[in-house]
Amino acid sequence: MKLQTDFNGRLYIETRLGNEYPHLIHCGESLYDIKNDTATPYLVAEECTNFPRLHLLTSWSEDEALQDIATYLSEKEGHTDPHLIAVYKLNF
Numbered sequence: 337m338k339l340q341t342d343f344n345g346r347l348y349i350e351t352r353l354g355n356e357y358p359h360l361i362h363c364g365e366s367l368y369d370i371k372n373d374t375a376t377p378y379l380v381a382e383e384c385t386n387f388p389r390l391h392l393l394t395s396w397s398e399d400e401a402l403q404d405i406a407t408y409l410s411e412k413e414g415h416t417d418p419h420l421i422a423v424y425k426l427n428f
Contacts, residue, residue: 337349337350337351337379337424337425337426337427338350338426338427338428339367339370339377339392339426339427339428340355340367341366341367345366347361347365347366347367347370347392349379349390349392349426356390357390358379358390358391358392359389359390359391360389360390360391360392361391361392361393362391362392362393362404362405362408363377363392363393363394364394367428370394371428373394375394375395375396376394376395376396376425376426377392377393377394377425377426378392378393378394378395378398378401378423378424378425378426379391379392379423379424379426380393380401380402380405380420380422380423380424381420381421381422381423381424382405382409382418382419382420382421383419383421384409384413384415384418384419388421391405391408392426393405398423398425401423402420402423405418405420406418406420
């Protein structure tokens with residue numbers, strides 16, 4: 337999976353099945369900022385509500401990325417039992 341920007345500067349993830357835009361971005365808003373970050377970009381999929389959402393963030397490991405999203409969901413959105421589906425390491 338590759339992290340790219342479209343002509344409008346919006347971040348998207350290029351997959352073998354097509355392109356996906358992240359629903360929530362927890363890191364820099366531009367590809368330049370993410371590339372200059374020392375942490376690695378990850379995409380975390382979760383399903384706490386009736387529809388799945390994609391979270392883009394930078395973190396040091398897959399486990400830490402999952403924990404960061406679980407903490408975000410419990411503290412900011414009040415979901416005590418988050419259903420985290422998957423985590424993917426992104427390339428440029």
